Amino acid sequence: MKFSTKCVHASGGPDSTGAISHPIYMSSTFAHPELGAPGYQYTRESNPTRDRLQDLIAALEDGTDAFAYSSGMAAIDGALHLFQPGDHLILGDDLYGGSIRMFTNIYEQYGIEFTYVGTSDLDAVKAAIKPNTKGIYIETPTNPMMEITDLRELSEIAHNIGALVIVDNTFLSPYFQQPLNLGADIVIHSGTKFIGGHHDVISGFVIVKDEELAAKLRLSFKTIGACLSPMDCWLVIRGVKTLALRMEQHQKNAIALAEWLKTQPKVTKVLFPGLPEHPGYEINKSQTTGFGGMLSFEVDTEETAKKVLEGVELIQFAESLGGTESLLTYPVTQTHPDLKPEDAERKGITRRLLRLSVGIEDTDDLIADLAQAFNK
Structure with missing residues (x-):
C-alpha cells in the first residue's frame, strides 16, 4: 500500500x-x-x-x-x-x-x-x-x-x-x-x-x-x-487517517513562510531544511521525501521577539508542535529552560530565537498574521 x-x-x-x-x-x-x-x-x-x-x-x-x-x-x-x-x-x-x-x-x-x-x-x-x-x-x-x-x-x-x-x-x-x-x-x-x-x-x-x-x-x-x-x-x-494530507499542507505553508520571513528586515536568520541555502539541505533531500512543517527564525532584538510573540492573533503563542493550529514558541524559556545560559547561547538558543510549528491554515492568513505582529 x-x-x-x-x-x-x-x-x-x-x-x-x-x-x-x-x-x-x-x-x-x-x-x-x-x-x-x-x-x-x-x-x-x-x-x-x-x-x-x-x-x-x-x-x-x-x-x-x-x-x-x-x-x-x-x-x-x-x-x-x-x-x-x-x-x-x-x-x-x-x-x-x-x-x-x-x-x-x-x-x-x-x-x-x-x-x-x-x-x-x-x-x-x-x-x-x-x-x-x-x-x-x-x-x-x-x-x-x-x-x-x-x-x-x-x-x-x-x-x-x-x-x-x-x-x-x-x-x-x-x-x-x-x-x-x-x-x-x-x-x-x-x-x-x-x-x-x-x-x-x-x-x-x-x-x-x-x-x-x-x-x-x-x-x-x-x-x-x-x-x-x-x-x-x-x-x-x-x-x-489524515497524516499524509496534513503533512503536505504543513510543508506547503512552511516553505512559503520561510521564504517570506527571509524578506523581513527584522529577521536576521531563518532556519528551515527546505531552504536551498540550509547547510543540511542536500543531505536532508537524500534521506527524506520532504522538509516538514517546523522552522525557527532569529529576530534583531529581544524586544522584537516579545512583540511578535504577543502580537500574533491567528497563530498561538504556545508550547508544543505538530497540530492543525500554528504555534509560536520561545525555546529559551519554554522548551529549553533547563540549559545553562552559556550552553544555550553557544547553540544559538537566545532570546531572539523563535520556533514556529506551521499549521494547516491558509498560507495567506498565516503570512498576514505574522506581518501585523511585526508591524504593531
Whole structure:
C-alpha cells in the first residue's frame, strides 16, 4: 500500500461487528474461555485497541513492532531501558530540552554516561566514541536549530562498533522520513505532535525492526506500565487517517513562510531544511521525501521577539508542535529552560530565537498574521 492508504487502512479492517471505526476496548481485564487459551489478559500488557494502533505505527515506519506509550517522554524512557550502568551514549547536542533533562537528572544518576556532540559533524561523532559506547541518540532535524545528520553514515559508524542508533523522528513524521530504512535501529516519536496532529492527545512511540530488540522493549513496556490508554489509542488512530494530507499542507505553508520571513528586515536568520541555502539541505533531500512543517527564525532584538510573540492573533503563542493550529514558541524559556545560559547561547538558543510549528491554515492568513505582529 502507498503511505496515504496505510494511514487509513494499516490498523486493520472492520472487526466481527463490521464497525468501520475500530471499537475502544475500555476493559482493564479480559476473561479466559479455558486454562491456557490464547488471548488478552490485562490492558497494561496488551489491549485490542492498542494493538491496532501499534500495528498502524509499525507499518508507517516500516518496522516490525511498535510500542505505544503514555507520552513521548515515556517512549524515550522505554528506549533507555535497553542500556545499563557503565554504558556510554553519544547524544546530539541540539535535542529537545525535556530529553536533556531526563538524561541529566535521571539516567546519569543511574550510571549511564553521556557525551553531547553536533552529530551533523561525523568526525566529531567518531572522536566521541569510547570503548563502552553502546548507542547514539539523535534528532534530525534538531529542535530547535534544524540541524541535519546523515543517517546512513551515522548508522554505519555506530554499527561498526556494535552501537545502536536511536532517532527521534517527531519533526518529520514517517510521512517524510523513515529512519529504519536508513540504518537506524530504533525510532521514537512524540505522537502528541504530527502523528496525533490535533493537540488533543498525549502519546509516544518506539518502533523497531529487530525481533530481539522488540522482545527486550516489550518486557520493560509491560512491566513498567507506561502504556497508552485505549481511548487515547483510538484518538491517535483517528488522527493518523489524515497524516499524509496534513503533512503536505504543513510543508506547503512552511516553505512559503520561510521564504517570506527571509524578506523581513527584522529577521536576521531563518532556519528551515527546505531552504536551498540550509547547510543540511542536500543531505536532508537524500534521506527524506520532504522538509516538514517546523522552522525557527532569529529576530534583531529581544524586544522584537516579545512583540511578535504577543502580537500574533491567528497563530498561538504556545508550547508544543505538530497540530492543525500554528504555534509560536520561545525555546529559551519554554522548551529549553533547563540549559545553562552559556550552553544555550553557544547553540544559538537566545532570546531572539523563535520556533514556529506551521499549521494547516491558509498560507495567506498565516503570512498576514505574522506581518501585523511585526508591524504593531
